[in-house]
Amino acid sequence: MVLSVFVPIAYLAALVISMSIFSRVYRRRTAAHLAANHAPWFPEGHPERDIYQSLVLASANPPLDDKGNARNSIPEVVLKAALLNRAMADVKRIIRMRDDKQAMAALVQKGSLGDETVARFALAEKELEAELLDVISEANTFREGWGQLIFPTAGEMVAHLKHKEVYYGVATQRDDEKLKLQEAGKPVPQSRVPLPPLVTPPGTQIQVQMPAQPGPANGHAAPANAEQAKIAAAAQAAGLPPGFLQAAQQAAAMKQQQQQKLQQAGQAGNKQVTVEEEEVEEE
Numbered sequence: 001m002v003l004s005v006f007v008p009i010a011y012l013a014a015l016v017i018s019m020s021i022f023s024r025v026y027r028r029r030t031a032a033h034l035a036a037n038h039a040p041w042f043p044e045g046h047p048e049r050d051i052y053q054s055l056v057l058a059s060a061n062p063p064l065d066d067k068g069n070a071r072n073s074i075p076e077v078v079l080k081a082a083l084l085n086r087a088m089a090d091v092k093r094i095i096r097m098r099d100d101k102q103a104m105a106a107l108v109q110k111g112s113l114g115d116e117t118v119a120r121f122a123l124a125e126k127e128l129e130a131e132l133l134d135v136i137s138e139a140n141t142f143r144e145g146w147g148q149l150i151f152p153t154a155g156e157m158v159a160h161l162k163h164k165e166v167y168y169g170v171a172t173q174r175d176d177e178k179l180k181l182q183e184a185g186k187p188v189p190q191s192r193v194p195l196p197p198l199v200t201p202p203g204t205q206i207q208v209q210m211p212a213q214p215g216p217a218n219g220h221a222a223p224a225n226a227e228q229a230k231i232a233a234a235a236q237a238a239g240l241p242p243g244f245l246q247a248a249q250q251a252a253a254m255k256q257q258q259q260q261k262l263q264q265a266g267q268a269g270n271k272q273v274t275v276e277e278e279e280v281e282e283e
Contacts, residue, residue: 039120040120040124041097041121042124046086046089046131048082048086048088048089049131051082051085051086052079052082052083052086052138055074055078055079055082056079058073058074059074059079079142083135083138083139083142084153084154084157086135087135087139087150087151087153087154088158090128090131090151091151091154091158093128094128095158097121097124097125097128100121104117132151135147135150135151136148
């Protein structure tokens with residue numbers, strides 16, 4: 001009996017379909033098992049992402065006052081500061097996972113770690129990759145092309161914060177070294193040059209200079225103090241650090257200065273055109 005040519009084709013098709021179904025079901029069960037039985041690589045969660053998402057949701061759905069009117073939404077400067085804070089947290093996680101990956105590779109070669117830890121790390125890498133893509137897409141919604149610059153900026157800010165931590169920790173480290181020398185009965189060397197204070201004295205207030213603006217009677221924007229108070233209230237409600245509030249205020253001040261310069265340049269250009277027209281008419 002001669003078999004038809006379609007019999008091996010049907011056999012191969014059934015084999016491929018069954019293997020694909022088995023692979024899909026196996027991967028789903030493995031992923032569900034990892035999610036249910038294995039702790040996340042970052043058990044603290046991602047509070048910076050939660051803060052940013054809550055701010056975006058609050059700006060999209062502003063609360064209503066007693067009269068039923070929508071209140072002022074959250075300023076864009078605060079949203080940008082929250083997104084930058086989220087990018088900084090992601091940069092810290094990238095640095096931590098890079099160090100953990102080197103240590104984990106050495107331990108896996110020695111046989112000290114099992115497949116469960118490697119699977120947890122691979123899952124954390126995929127989650128972090130999705131987080132980075134989400135931050136880039138959110139940055140491009142504020143300004144086109146900012147997604148390519150937000151992580152280099154966040155990396156510089158993280159490095160600056162580390163430098164500040166080391167710098168402000170010099171006084172504590174000096175005191176610890178003096179205490180060790182005193183306990184050992186050794187003489188403590190005295191500095192011949194007076195050192196500047198490494199910590200800001202208590203009671204010092206940092207003020208951001210905001211450009212003066214005309215009042216609303218002339219048809220211009222509200223005073224700078226009102227805008228600054230609005231940004232401060234929104235940032236405090238969102239739980240952002242004080243440094244980001246100052247950065248947001250400085251960004252708003254720079255934006256207002258640029259607008260004033262553009263207006264002055266436009267007025268100067270109009271005057272120059274008027275003078276040239278008068279000269280042409282006289283000729």
